[in-house]
Amino acid sequence: MYIEGKExxxxxxxxxxxxxxxxxxxxxxxxxxxxxFEDYREVECVYCRKExxxxxxxxxxxxxxxxxxxxxxxxxxxxxxxxxDKTNPLEMAMELMKSPAINMHxxxxxxxxxxxxxxxxxxxxxxxxxxxxxxxVAKARAKDIKGGFCGFYGNCGAAVGAGMYMxxxxxxxxxxxxxxxxxxxxTGTALIAMAKIGGPRCCKRNSFIAIEEAAKFTDKxxxxxxxxxxxxxxxxxFRLRNRECLKDECPYYRKRH
Ligand SMILES: [Zn+2]
Ligand SMILES: [Zn+2]
Numbered sequence: 001m002y003i004e005g006k007e008x009x010x011x012x013x014x015x016x017x018x019x020x021x022x023x024x025x026x027x028x029x030x031x032x033x034x035x036x037f038e039d040y041r042e043v044e045c046v047y048c049r050k051e052x053x054x055x056x057x058x059x060x061x062x063x064x065x066x067x068x069x070x071x072x073x074x075x076x077x078x079x080x081x082x083x084x085d086k087t088n089p090l091e092m093a094m095e096l097m098k099s100p101a102i103n104m105h106x107x108x109x110x111x112x113x114x115x116x117x118x119x120x121x122x123x124x125x126x127x128x129x130x131x132x133x134x135x136x137v138a139k140a141r142a143k144d145i146k147g148g149f150c151g152f153y154g155n156c157g158a159a160v161g162a163g164m165y166m167x168x169x170x171x172x173x174x175x176x177x178x179x180x181x182x183x184x185x186x187t188g189t190a191l192i193a194m195a196k197i198g199g200p201r202c203c204k205r206n207s208f209i210a211i212e213e214a215a216k217f218t219d220k221x222x223x224x225x226x227x228x229x230x231x232x233x234x235x236x237x238f239r240l241r242n243r244e245c246l247k248d249e250c251p252y253y254r255k256r257h
């Protein structure tokens with residue numbers, strides 16, 4: 001069932017506890033079955049990495065705490081990115097997208113894209129103190145990129161997110177010369193890759209494209225490899241939530257997911 005972009009049978013671990021026990025719920029991270037223990041055990045929240053005592057987790061041990069479960073999309077993205085030590089932006093994007101706080105489509109992706117790229121870049125450089133400040137800047141800027149920018153303004157917010165990432169790490173302003181060029185080239189490169197595939201919009205597909213193009217761009221212009229983009233391509237697990245999925249025309253589509 002599909003309600004306002006959210007799949008109702010994927011509300012995650014904490015919702016599962018308060019739902020009708022006859023109703024089987026699966027882990028929102030990996031889709032595996034949830035296990036309820038008689039006793040309370042030490043578990044770590046996938047998003048905030050804090051330790052909790054709980055009597056529910058999935059077969060793979062995933063757990064999401066109450067605070068993270070009830071956070072809005074942007075709040076969750078910021079807190080996850082501040083805490084994580086991960087360096088692969090695709091892996092971070094996938095993990096975030098699996099939370100019910102992130103809609104199938106929505107302007108939270110305009111923050112998600114620069115957030116995982118900034119996190120990857122500064123985690124690789126081991127500059128975690130800088131990362132937090134830069135994430136706050138991205139969050140504030142991303143608020144200005146409204147939903148529907150792609151079709152109405154000819155400027156997909158995920159591509160702008162890639163440009164925003166480049167602006168934030170290079171310190172570009174409207175008055176700089178080289179970095180001004182870089183940030184506009186970054187957005188343009190991502191937009192061209194998206195335009196070649198065409199619509200309808202899919203915030204997952206276009207976020208993956210923006211992240212891939214940003215990884216290639218960062219390697220070429222700044223000599224930092226965010227992940228092995230030549231070998232690694234995401235396999236989308238969101239097709240059932242997207243009524244307008246391009247299926248075989250989408251580079252990330254696989255039937256089994
Ligand atoms: Zn799981
Ligand atoms: Zn948490």
